Amino acid sequence: MQDVIVIGGSYAGMAAALQLLRARRKVLVIDAGQRRNRFVSASHGFLGQDGVDPARIWAEARAQLRAYPTLSWVEATAAEVSGAKDDFRVTTTTGEQFAGRRLLLATGVSDELPEIEGLAARWGKGVFHCPYCHGYELDQGRIGVIATGPMSIHQAQLLPEWGEITFLTNDRFSPDADQRADLARRGVTLEETPIARLTGLADVELADGRILPFAGLFTATRTSPASPVAAALGCALSETIFGLQIQTGDSKETSIPGVYACGDVARAPHTVSLAVGDGAWAGAQLHRSLVWPDG
Structure with missing residues (x-):
């Protein structure tokens, strides 16, 4: 016993x-x-x-x-x-x-990871969930935040402490007027084109064919x-x-x-x-x- x-x-x-x-x-x-x-x-x-x-x-x-x-x-x-x-x-x-x-x-x-092609293979390498754990190492570079729902707005608002932020809504969330104004004040770029897949270490290929390179990506699981x-x-x-x-x-x-x-x-x-x-x-x-x- x-x-x-x-x-x-x-x-x-x-x-x-x-x-x-x-x-x-x-x-x-x-x-x-x-x-x-x-x-x-x-x-x-x-x-x-x-x-x-x-x-x-x-x-x-x-x-x-x-x-x-x-x-x-x-x-x-x-x-x-x-x-x-x-x-x-x-x-x-x-x-x-x-x-x-x-x-x-x-x-x-x-x-439970977002169902985006290439994301699971990059989990813990180029895609993270905790900025306090992995934000510093991105050296204030370009960082993408992949939305999974309404709570993702908080990641997008917090992460400018660690770099230049692009908020990728990916058809999962649409900020209201006040949220858009707040993101703009924080210097966050809003990208509303859906994501097709991830490539490289942390690059995002959009549905329109554009590729956005990032030092790292964050998402809320x-x-x-x-x-x-x-x-x-x-x-x-x-x-x-x-x-x-x-x-x-x-x-x-x-x-x-x-x-x-x-x-x-x-x-x-x-x-x-x-x-x-x-x-x-x-x-x-x-x-x-x-x-x-x-x-």
Whole structure:
């Protein structure tokens, strides 16, 4: 019987596990190795790790966790979860079953990308979602913002901090008069011709044949939990401007007693720094729930 089973061993899950391991609690991490930022070669904005390959950050963090004797780590995907507080059972896709007093869902999210030819192949290389993570490296060059809906206006308004912006509405959004005036004040160029495809690193070929070269592109994805486990458990989900996420209270406990959630799947906005902080808090709250189970 584990004290806590952590489903998802990326940044938030490991940050939570670290707090519990340092309290000498038995922790099992079940991880399939599908980090959300696996497409990028460098992580930015994370204090002490700025510009470091995220795969290296992850590997070094896991090595540090493995120094604690109460850690168990299973490379697998959680397929089914059953039971209740103090007696949960997790079954993996390989048929292994594990028992734990508490569950922590740190599964991360999946990004629903715009259906534009060539975009998926450039995700994390020439196309991004977070300017704080990738804007600086574009060196104040030409940046395109690809609209996916009404919320994209905020990306177009924010990104002039990082370069010369063209807002590509792509038939997904039409700014009103006030928004057009605001974009003009910010020096944003409005391009309303639909996008045919992406070429090069971050060049946009429009439906009329014009090609607009950019140093990089930004777009707002829609996110949803990367694993169906939360929904299967009956955890309450909520709709945010970024997409679907697991509802939690201040202690990071979900609507199901004994089940907690942290990281991108349970908070917004999303960065590595915020995921690590959220995980550390969740780990401490999980420990408190074991010390004061009726508190």
